[in-house]
Amino acid sequence: MNRIALVARREFLTTVSRKAFLFSIFLMPLLMAVMAVLLPRLLNSRSPEVSGEIVIVDPTQQVREPLAQILRPEALAAQAEETRRMAQEAANAAIANAAAAVLRPPQLRVVEAPPPGDVEAAKRWLSEPAQSARRIAVIAIAPDAVERQSGAAGFGGYELFLRSNLDNGTENALHNSTRQALLRTRLAVYGIAPQDIAPTLTVVRPDAVLVGRDGEQAGNRVFNTMLPVIMGFLLFMSVMMGGQALMTSTIEEKSSRVVEVLLSAVSPLELMWGKLLGQLGVGLMVLSIYLALGVFWLLQFALFGLLDPTLILWLLVFFIVTYLVYGSLLLSVGAAVSQISDAQALLAPVMVLLVLPMMLLQFIGIAPNSTFSVALSFIPPANTFVMLARMASSTPPPLWQPLLSLGISVLAAAGVVWFAAKVFRIGLLMTGKPPNFATLLRWARMA
Amino acid sequence: MEQAVCARQLVKSFNGNKAVDQLDLEIPRGAAWGFIGPSGAGKTTTIRLIMSILFPDSGALQVLGCASAFAARQRIGYLPEERGVYRKMRVDEFLLYLAQLRGVAEPLARQRAGKLLAQLGLVDVERKRCEDLSKGMLQRVQFVGAILHEPELLILDEPFSGLDPISVRTLKDMIRAERQRGATILFSTHVMAQAEELCDQVVMIHKGRKVLDESTQRLRRQFDQRRILFEPLDMQADVAPVRALPCVAALQINDNGYGNGYEARLREDCDAQAALQAIGAALPLVRLEFARRRLEDIFINLVGEDSLREHLQGAA
Known part of the structure; x- marks a missing residue:
């Protein structure tokens, strides 16, 4: 046999017969499979449940009640399930599971901090060492968050004070819940039911269809x-x-x-x-x-x-x-x-x-x-x-x-x-x- | 006779240092040639030039009638000083690979490898990995790799270094067998006794230059007439009668590896033959001879002790 061919054959056989090589060849696909199957489970089991108390300072007197409703653990859980379902429709199960893991709902209890309506007092409450439950956040609604001040272009919003850094999921849950409560309250002021306005704002985005000589094909x-x-x-x-x-x-x-x-x-x-x-x-x-x-x-x-x-x-x-x-x-x-x-x-x-x-x-x-x-x-x-x-x-x-x-x-x-x-x-x-x-x-x- | 290796005025420098300097070499076919000199003398570089692994800066070279070893490499066996194996490869696969690279068909290579390994006392190593063998075993395996294709020219660079005495003897026997098969042998060593034992001719190299190119037979005939070695029947016997001889200048116990005995150094002006007879008459002896000049002595004579020391320090 030609000498070059002999060298090539030895080089090839030695390389592919090494265990390390076979391992690394299949390592990449294997890693991807592991990522898809195992990672969501790992995330799920690793994220400890967040539980604790929050205070809502609401000068408008209108947001506190719906917000407390939305922050109930059952409501948050239902919402996470809904997000998971939507993610599953949009992408594959792996991503949806991962999303669900991240969206594991926190156990929040809305409490009163004396005196009610005082943001500074609520912040002091937040910074004091807790006797019983963990103190997590103070949500301070702006006075004009529901009804516009005369002459103003927009509504007021809210402020979020946290005791310590929270995980993304919980912080997002607080933001989203406050946003939802504000929207509902504002719509209620105008006499619009949320279930009427939601479909109006939804336009489903379809996948493009490729039209070729061989017929149509979903892109x-x-x-x-x-x-x-x-x-x-x-x-x-x-x-x-x-x-x-x-x-x-x-x-x-x-x-x-x-x-x-x-x-x-x-x-x-x-x-x-x-x-x-x-x-x-x-x-x-x-x-x-x-x-x-x-x-x-x-x-x-x-x-x-x-x-x-x-x-x-x-x-x-x-x-x-x-x-x-x-x-x-x-x-x-x-x-x-x-x-x-x-x-x-x-x-x-x-x-x-x-x-x-x-x-x-x-x-x-x-x-x-x-x-x-x-x-x-x-x-x-x-x-x-x-x-x-x-x-x-x-x-x-x-x-x-x-x-x-x-x-x-x-x-x-x-x-x-x-x-x-x-x-x-x-x-x-x-x-x-x-x-x-x-x-x-x-x-x-x-x- | 046609030459196996013929070199004319070879020069090779590395970064301005001449490793080989105007070297002439003629090795007839079928001969056994020894290359001696201290480490760093230029032996390995010369061998690499002959093997076309390095190329000379100037000079002409012919190997087995070809313009370079390159064209004749299928007919040359080579055991480099820096011996290596594929550590993870099996012994039989390694030998087979080397043989195939040199154009030996697989069945023949297998058959020869089995026979040669057995001759060298290596049984049941074929299926072992090279890394599992001891150093001495590996060296014998590598020797088999060098002769598996029955080369016409066998070049061995320091073949005995690091071997135990038994392996040295087995290897010497194999080298003699290769020679009987008709191969030309060129091997380098810095152990002079090995060259004396195995070679027809010895080439000494120092600082890249040839300082001696002489047949071992002629070298053996060169006796030192001023030194007489003798061994009394009884080593405890009194040697005063010898010391008292007028022509003996000095007497000392000889411990140069030729066995027990004494060495008598003669005065410059006395008759060496008469001194030999006088010593023989003085004591009952088991051995009496003129000291032979050893390659070591010749070498040191040729290059001078100072030059050698300077060279060795430079190499270190």
Whole structure:
């Protein structure tokens, strides 16, 4: 068998047969599943029930009663259930459960603080050490909160005083309840029943329907905004998996000194290509597994029609060139240092180059055809990430753009592979102080 | 005879320091050549140049009739000084991988590996991981890796370092067997006695330059006529009659590893043969001989003690 193929085969088999690798390949999907199933339960069980007393200072004499009604634990619980139901309609069960967990209603008791109507006295009450129950908040309604003062454009509101920081859920419950009580009271002043006004203010927002030659299809806003990010993420993950393994295996060969034995049998260039191709296989395998999982998931939810199959092809092609760029860089880092701890300094800039496009992806998703997005989709090494995200967006670029971007990437990959070959050849037998990038460039010129 | 290795005026510098300086080398096919010199003398660099792992700054090199070892690498076996293995790989897989890289088909490689491992006293290690083997075992495994493809030229860089005496002996036997098979052997060592024992010819290197290129046979014939070694039948016996001989300048107990005995240093002007006979007549002896010049002595003679000390300090 060809020597390059032999090196590639060993590299591939060694990497994929490692337990740590198999673990990390399935770690990501597993984490997502755990997040969806376990997290809401954890949140639920972890959030302790908030219970305590609050004081309502109400100069209008009209808000206190309805507000106390709304703050009753049963009323708050009913409201949380309603929110959960609405969330379930809008999104999936996991998010709804999470929402319900956060909305676990507090047990509040409305009490009187002597003398009634005095905000300062109520605040003193709040700050005094409590004998029995926990003192939580004072809600002070403005005198003009229900009826406008003559000549004023708007109503007065309320003030909320807290004893200590509350969790978001309870504070929101206080705000929402006060708001509701105020609205009801104001409407009552005008003689309007709340159940009459609520439908008037509600307009249901439908999902857009895509009308194409093949018929109509329900659009999915979540899917459309997520797809560019998912594509970028798949590219990132598979490049990382292959590239990382490439670096560590090279460092291992150097630090275990097996490299000199290898170099007596293969040339440095053969060794480099063998390793590059072996880990390319690893990356392709990772990518295929994730793609298969993704397609399976889409089929489950009958959403497969939303995905343009040529996009998968582009993803594979872009993966190969992106992998060659980052893989070669990581390979030269591996060849330049003698142990993994020395790699950090050289690794940092490569990682920045790899993570930066990922961080930009959401902006690309919002404006896929802005000057910024278009320009970035031609500048390596970010171009493949950005171009893929643009192609996955709802307004994909014309075909010449991805082709041009691919051409640029091929040139970039050729350049980086050339650089890596030089560094690889010199670095393999170097031991001692790890070089910096300037030294690497000198090596590249030297070899 | 055709040369296995032929080097002309090799020069290699690292950051301005000449590691190898105008080195000429001719190793005939089938010979066993020893490369000796202190650490840092340039032995490993020369070997790496021969192996095309490094490339000379100037000079010409021919290996097995090819312009470089690069073209002949399938016919060369190499055991580098910095020996390494894939720690997580199984012994048989590692050996098979090396053999396949050198163009040996899998079934043949397996068969040879089993045979050679058994010869080296390594039984039931094939399925073990390299990291589970002791250092001595690993070194023997690596030696098997170097000869699995039956190379025409076998280059061994410090093959005995770190081995126990039994492993050293087994390895020496294997090297002799390789030589009988017809392989040319080149090995480096800083233990002179090993070179004397195994080599036809010894090349000494100091500061990258060749200071000696001589057959071991000729070296062995070089005796030191001013030093006589003798061992009395009874080591407790009184040696005063020897000390009293007019041609003996000094007498001391000899402890140079050649066994118990005394070393008599002769005066410059006396007849060495007559002195030998006189000592033999003075005491009942079990051994009486002129001291042989050892490679160590020759080496120190050649480079001078000061230069060597300076060199070693520089290396440290």
